[in-house]
Amino acid sequence: AQTVTQSQPEMSVQEAETVTLSCTYDTSENNYYLFWYKQPPSRQMILVIRQEAYKQQNATENRFSVNFQKAAKSFSLKISDSQLGDTAMYFCAFIGETSYDKVIFGPGTSLSVIP
């Protein structure tokens, strides 16, 4: 069974600084998709960034980038130039090609951006 682990329950970062959130996963599938979702206090789930496992190039979306290490089954999120609006829960998520109906979420990391 696939699992997603986020080892940092809480993190904080100074405004304008850079922070990295960790995510590891376990799967026997060769092709899958990884996501980072943000859930601010409004609780709306917002897609931050996504990565297809067959792509070696790390995905980037403005201030957000990932470090995808397929062999290590690691998928960390780097937030550059942190802003107060980045304060939220961040969930790492996995979808396997053979079980694509089910999005498997990690336990989440609560990120606080400090002014």
Place this chain on the structure above:
Amino acid sequence: GAVVSQHPSRVICKSGTSVKIECRSLDFQATTMFWYRQFPKQSLMLMATSNEGSKATYEQGVEKDKFLINHASLTLSTLTVTSAHPEDSSFYICSARRAGGGFMGYTFGSGTRLTVV
């Protein structure tokens, strides 16, 4: 972009009554909808998966007679919490997968906070 409307955003009901939560895809057809439950400071827990026109598939441990899911059209799915009790109080979120969206086409509703008193 794809939008999923979820209503109500908040509901308070008395113990023993039933509550219906709606999830609509506004600008796309949703072949599959997912219902999640989220406890405070915890992750999303998948409750069930529904495909348009067929019965929902429930995750292990989720009572299908308590959490009735209907997906009658490609744009609407409903979750009815029957005979609600205080332990059913939680945050419920729906997610819709766009037809043809493959693994990338998931959009979440804004959630419903249910309080049973």
